[in-house]
Amino acid sequence: MDSNTQFIDVNGVKLECLHLNVDAAPEKPTLVFLHEGLGCVALWRDFPENLCQATGLNGFIYSRQGYGSSDPIPLPRPVDFMHHEGLNVVSPVLDAAGINNAMLIGHSDGGSISIIHAGRVKDPRVKAISLIAAHVMNEELTVKSIEEAKIAFETTNLRDRLTKYHGDNVECAFWGWNGVWLNPDFWQWNIEEFLPGIDVPTLVIQGVDDQYGTDAQIKAIESGLTCLTETVMIDGANHSPHLEQQEATVTAITKFIGRHLNI
Numbered sequence: 570m571d572s573n574t575q576f577i578d579v580n581g582v583k584l585e586c587l588h589l590n591v592d593a594a595p596e597k598p599t600l601v602f603l604h605e606g607l608g609c610v611a612l613w614r615d616f617p618e619n620l621c622q623a624t625g626l627n628g629f630i631y632s633r634q635g636y637g638s639s640d641p642i643p644l645p646r647p648v649d650f651m652h653h654e655g656l657n658v659v660s661p662v663l664d665a666a667g668i669n670n671a672m673l674i675g676h677s678d679g680g681s682i683s684i685i686h687a688g689r690v691k692d693p694r695v696k697a698i699s700l701i702a703a704h705v706m707n708e709e710l711t712v713k714s715i716e717e718a719k720i721a722f723e724t725t726n727l728r729d730r731l732t733k734y735h736g737d738n739v740e741c742a743f744w745g746w747n748g749v750w751l752n753p754d755f756w757q758w759n760i761e762e763f764l765p766g767i768d769v770p771t772l773v774i775q776g777v778d779d780q781y782g783t784d785a786q787i788k789a790i791e792s793g794l795t796c797l798t799e800t801v802m803i804d805g806a807n808h809s810p811h812l813e814q815q816e817a818t819v820t821a822i823t824k825f826i827g828r829h830l831n832i
Contacts, residue, residue: 603679609637655685688763764793776806
């Protein structure tokens with residue numbers, strides 16, 4: 570598989586990106602990966618490559634502003650930062666990457682951004698979405714786990730481990746995520762309003778033991794969606810089933826694509 574780390578310019582911001590080329594036909598959708606709140610291109614590890622190989626589709630990964638080797642972002646982030654990403658950044662990313670046909674693969678915050686984008690922007694290039702451990706509301710469990718992450722960042726080697734991937738952006742990446750989710754104003758955050766607007770096939774995936782979200786997230790997503798929807802709960806997985814139970818996750822997405830994207 571050909572892969573090369575590059576940079577694209579989106580709204581005047583330099584974003585790190587990676588094209589994964591399996592020589593798929595040009596008319597086939599590209600898998601576009603939207604990372605979690607502490608993620609970046611590298612932190613997807615080998616999941617995108619393996620999913621592209623399994624599906625026979627090209628892939629595209631990028632690090633949002635403030636993550637990986639992308640440009641930094643001012644702190645604190647506003648509580649509506651995911652709205653901004655979904656409404657104002659995803660489509661320009663597709664423009665800059667030259668992608669005319671896409672399936673969004675969003676993990677955690679990236680899944681929430683995918684919901685906002687698909688539900689409101691309705692970019693015709695987006696043919697389907699897969700939501701991995703996405704949130705549509707805040708929960709006590711989420712806040713508890715994020716509080717624990719704050720303690721770990723301040724008292725353990727978590728900062729050093731994240732620096733390996735984010736470099737000079739490590740403070741941006743961590744506090745830009747942690748600060749928003751622990752902001753008292755974020756208790757009211759809710760994106761269920763975007764669900765009925767999604768009109769492309771949607772795959773919902775969550776680990777049975779997700780430490781950042783209960784099954785209330787799944788129930789809310791299922792009840793809000795009116796499009797073709799499938800849900801897969803992954804046994805033996807926490808918040809990152811694509812890493813913790815990669816084979817099951819790759820199989821679920823591959824079968825979904827085979828059933829619903831006519832490729």
